[in-house]
Amino acid sequence: DAKTTQPPSMDCAEGRAANLPCNHSTISGNEYVYWYRQIHSQGPQYIIHGLKNNETNEMASLIITEDRKSSTLILPHATLRDTAVYYCIVRRNTNAGKSTFGDGTTLTVKP
Amino acid sequence: DGGITQSPKYLFRKEGQNVTLSCEQNLNHDAMYWYRQDPGQGLRLIYYSQIVNDFQKGDIAEGYSVSREKKESFPLTVTSAQKNPTAFYLCASSINRGGRNNEQFFGPGTRLTVL
Numbered sequence: 001d002a003k004t005t006q007p008p009s010m011d012c013a014e015g016r017a018a019n020l021p022c023n024h025s026t027i028s029g030n031e032y033v034y035w036y037r038q039i040h041s042q043g044p045q046y047i048i049h050g051l052k053n054n055e056t057n058e059m060a061s062l063i064i065t066e067d068r069k070s071s072t073l074i075l076p077h078a079t080l081r082d083t084a085v086y087y088c089i090v091r092r093n094t095n096a097g098k099s100t101f102g103d104g105t106t107l108t109v110k111p
Numbered sequence: 112d113g114g115i116t117q118s119p120k121y122l123f124r125k126e127g128q129n130v131t132l133s134c135e136q137n138l139n140h141d142a143m144y145w146y147r148q149d150p151g152q153g154l155r156l157i158y159y160s161q162i163v164n165d166f167q168k169g170d171i172a173e174g175y176s177v178s179r180e181k182k183e184s185f186p187l188t189v190t191s192a193q194k195n196p197t198a199f200y201l202c203a204s205s206i207n208r209g210g211r212n213n214e215q216f217f218g219p220g221t222r223l224t225v226l
Contacts, residue, residue, distance in 0.1 A: 041199070085153075087154070092213070094207065099215060101146070101153050
């Protein structure tokens with residue numbers, strides 16, 4: 001599975017958009033970009049995923065560059081409850097095999 | 112309710128003892144995973160299994176063992192050979208059979224402390 005690179009930490013003001021970047025320059029054509037978040041001492045929670053088109057759901061939007069080498073997770077109106085560690089991973093949808101998480105980005109939403 | 116259960120939530124053991132962590136899922140998922148998380152760190156993959164009776168080493172398999180005799184269950188044994196076993200252990204599963212979504216579902220974790 002391709003490796004990903006994320007900044008270790010970011011701050012965001014409450015009510016503003018949080019934009020979390022991820023680099024995955026070695027992504028393969030059949031690998032999807034998945035985003036998860038982990039609130040302290042809990043199991044990670046799925047947020048969103050995409051292959052090459054931009055995606056949006058009730059939690060967030062995912063923007064994937066045309067060359068698929070990077071992506072951005074957007075939380076449109078961050079709240080204090082969005083403070084968490086956000087993980088970007090790449091994996092296949094069949095026979096996913098090893099599914100490796102990095103250290104993620106610690107997002108702190110400030111009042 | 113469908114989901115993944117891990118038990119117990121907290122576990123204490125004496126140094127030198129083997130300990131087995133339970134992971135059960137009723138989601139009919141083919142694939143299951145074990146991760147270790149140390150304070151302030153990300154998740155590191157210990158073992159994964161894509162199908163019953165088959166499993167593969169992850170990035171930090173030394174000192175751990177697993178079995179996958181049933182689709183629903185993927186227990187992890189932390190052996191005395193694991194030099195620093197105190198950590199937060201997370202189990203996950205995914206459908207792994209194609210379709211548009213192969214998200215991983217995570218259990219609540221087991222916090223193991225070796226005294």
